[in-house]
Amino acid sequence: MSSNKKIKVLDINIFSRIMSYAMAYKALFIFTAIFSVCLAAVSAYRPYLIINGIDRFVYTKTEEGFLNFVMLILIALIAEVLLQLCFIYLANLLGQSVIKDIRTKLFKHILKFNMAYFNNSSVGRMVTRVVSDVETIAQFFSQGLFMIVNDILKMFIIAVVMLVINWKLALIAFVVLPVLIYATKVFQKAIKTAFQEVRVQVANLNGFVQERVTGMKIVQLFNRENIEYQKFQDINKKHRTAHIKTVWYFSIFYPIAEVLSSIAVGLIVWFGGRELAENNNVTPGEIIGFIMMTEMLFRPLRQIADKFTTLQMGMVAGDRVFEIMDTKSHIDAQGTFKPKNIKGNIDFKDVVFSYLKDEKILKGISFNVKQGETIAIVGATGAGKSTIINLINRFYDIDSGTILVDGTPIKDYDLNFLRNEIAIVLQDVFLFSDSIKNNISLQKEDITIEEIKNAAQQIGIEEFVESLPGGFEYNVKERGVMLSSGQRQLIAFLRAYVSNPSILILDEATSSIDSHSEQMIQFAIDKITEGRTSIVIAHRLATVKNADRIIVLDQGNIVEEGTHQELLNTNDGFYKNLYDKQFANQQIAS
Missing domain, CATH: 3.40.50.300 (P-loop containing nucleotide triphosphate hydrolases)
Structure with missing residues (x-):
């Protein structure tokens, strides 16, 4: 499974594929979007109220109507809190609903993989895909997509409000925006690369820990504690380095964003104060309101970089998950034959099989097992004994030849039916x-x-x-x-x-x-x-x-076949030599 695949800043294919799962919850998606729009509007309305309140009541020292103004702000705050609550809940509900479906589909897909896939795959890495990566896709919705949309809407509405109230102050506030946008773009590219490395190291760490915990008995029996500890330290160090890289980028970007925001606020105070003192083209409420709105304009932009990273993290995770979903490592299970019962006649005809290309394990073997018959398969380690068992169960497909059960090729059987008949x-x-x-x-x-x-x-x-x-x-x-x-x-x-x-x-x-x-x-x-x-x-x-019969295998070929006694009577036979070496000292049960 590839872990270093380069993904575009915004990969439309992955984005669309993730979004396709959300379409199963259209109503929930629409309600989340509606709450996002309403939240952005109410958030922008609050500083507008404060501007009017300061200019109409505080600056003029007017008490009449001030209580109503306070109540209106309170209502706006409560509405913003409630909208925020509903928005966050629905966004997370959508994210968890989507990953439930993805995780279910992914696990069902994995269940159908043939044994060759599992032989060549790290369990720890697969667990990372099914658990950690899928959970990251949930953040694509809850902390990424909708948060970005909400922030962009909020910024747009606030920008419009600023231009309507005082276009000169608005332009002063917008002066540093291009610099911040450029810094955000650079940061976003750098942090995405760093995150990809983090995911690789997380998978490596999970795989290493899973294998060592499973094989702890061997680790301790062979006194490998120090060796494995040193290996773990190396992997853990790489994991730490990858994370520190992301921290480094954040530690550079956020101070830059804060400085630019502070510069914008300083320019507003300087320009607004001068205008207020010289010709009253700016009101005190506007200066205070614009300071608030500048913060509300710049804060989402700073956060968008982080949220866009979360969005990309979700797409990187989605790419890794979809990589497994797109893996074609299934046994061809198109057979539909389901007889009322299986008698148990088995025929191997010129069966050739290899786990690796050009490394044949079975080299054209043929034999049959009749209904009710018990046969034994013997041979040295690596002769191909267990491979025969794997092929009967269709854990692997053969290279050539035919395997039949009751005269029907096993490919024609319904796979679940066939395996239910074999224990x-x-x-x-x-x-x-x-x-x-x-x-x-x-x-x-x-x-x-x-x-x-x-x-x-x-x-x-x-x-x-x-x-x-x-x-x-x-x-x-x-x-x-x-x-x-x-x-x-x-x-x-x-x-x-x-x-x-x-x-x-x-x-x-x-x-x-x-x-x-x-x-x-x-x-x-x-x-x-x-x-x-x-x-x-x-x-x-x-x-x-x-x-009833014994089949003797050697290096993928059937070299002898017969009953126990017949094979023992074969002078210098393979089975007789095997018997003399391994079984001669065992007491034969009568």
Whole structure:
């Protein structure tokens, strides 16, 4: 995911795309705009009242009608406060409504990515996109767009009022405007570049922290605390430097803006005071009112630079979010075939597959699994065993060849239907921070607690689960850290069993368990594989021995195939050598 893409000062395409989400809330958008206009008008009306009040009552020392004047100012202040309240609330409501839709669409899009995308993407960076960047888009509306529109309207109305009241004083106040506008433009360009670097460093920091927290056990086991600490310091320093750069630009711009504003006020006092003393072409109320209006004219201009930065921040964030939305990394899921049931016949025909171009993992393999048959796939690490499992589930699309289930290419199946018919138990079990019950059912409404308990009883693990505090309601915490690796394997096996799959896949499912758990798993394997098509990535000897057929892989090719005994009888065979090296000392379960 690119992070250094250059974005225009105002990228119309990104701006329009963000605004398209706001159009789903037209009424809210219109009301926000109306309140923005009314707020600008009322804000400009207040100094006009003060000018009249000073000239009519204070300067002339007239008491009659003064109370009404005070009440009118009070009403104007209350109206301004109420309008400000409604404007800010509606702008933020619109922003949060928009990002709710964007975040929902983004997450739904991410859920459909193939595994290759996740293999090549940093989790921390993706979290930054989904959380931080999307939240920044909300500020595009709440603190950016509408605030800028409100400020521009306020400045325009105040400028018109100033020209109507006294065009000479107005021109004096406008003298420094070109300088301030130029400074604002320079600042805006510089701060946008600095912000892009901040977002890059935030993503880097999030990615680093997420990976180290997840892998803290490895960090401590291999005594890498100091090394990782030094790496974190370097990343954190870059993060700080990027932020300091933005602070530096702000620290230059705001004093310049304040000085220019003060110069404008000084010119008004000088020119207005001289006119008042010499020929009364200026009133005291006008001088005081113009000082107020000059501040009201210059303050939004100073703030617009900041708000325009927020607007650009929203567009930069939007660009990063839309980059993910526009990523085409989905499995082609146009298949619609949904048979009443899947028998479980699987055929691989000349299947070629590579994760990276020109680095083939499977080199034209062909084999079949008949309905109800249990086959084991063995081979050295990297031979392509787990790749076969990934392809059956369509986590990846093959380079060439055909994979068929019950005689139909898997591409023709509805993807969700196909995966619902396949259950997998992996070596590295992932459990959510939730109850055992929800980790087993994955919160599918059609799986009841009674079915879960009955399944647990059938495969002999109900006693283990009930021994935990709360039984099936026991929260296993993040990634199941409250359970041992063997217990997590048992939960994963129960999860697969409850789903009642047509095809069962065990990917090194018994490699991390003790002998007691292995006995329970072996009992469950015998039960669940009965009459069901099963593919076992073999590790434990008992599983290999009991398979109907064993397929031996080596460097992406099928080198041997047969039963356990047939392969052992092959002199100098690949499987026999593997057996002698890895399994000869293990006690074969009878």
